[in-house]
Amino acid sequence: MIxxxxxxxxxxxxxxxxxxxxxxxxxxxxLVKMIIGLNLFQTAIFLFFISTAYVAGGSTPVIPEEAAAYDPFVSPLPQVIVLTAIVVGIALTAVALALVVRIYSEYGTLDEDVIRRVRADE
Structure with a gap:
């Protein structure tokens, strides 16, 4: 544990x-707090993916000719995937916040329970 x-x-x-x-x-x-929670969840997944890809003593993936076959090298693939996921996460957050603005202008609240009650009364 230590x-x-x-x-x-x-x-x-x-x-x-x-x-x-x-x-x-x-x-x-x-709804805004839900989006913040989603962003924290995504950040945790990014951190996990990058942490598992860490190679102690690893070097760049550009392999020089004098390198031995057993030298540890770091794969660039996890970093590329996380970078793509960050861009997708930002786009998802932007769309979610745009929907929240639209919901607020329509219902006048961001509370999910109030919105459900208003929708049930319609």
């Missing part, structure tokens, strides 16, 4: 961000 806290603290941070993000998405009825 090694986890001292050397691999990113996994602990991942679990904390994941739990907070999931709690915010499930427990809140405010």
């Amino acid at each position: 090694e986890l806290l001292t050397h691999q603290y990113t996994y602990l941070l991942f679990a904390l961000l994941l739990a907070i993000g999931l709690y915010m998405m499930v427990a809140n009825s405010n």
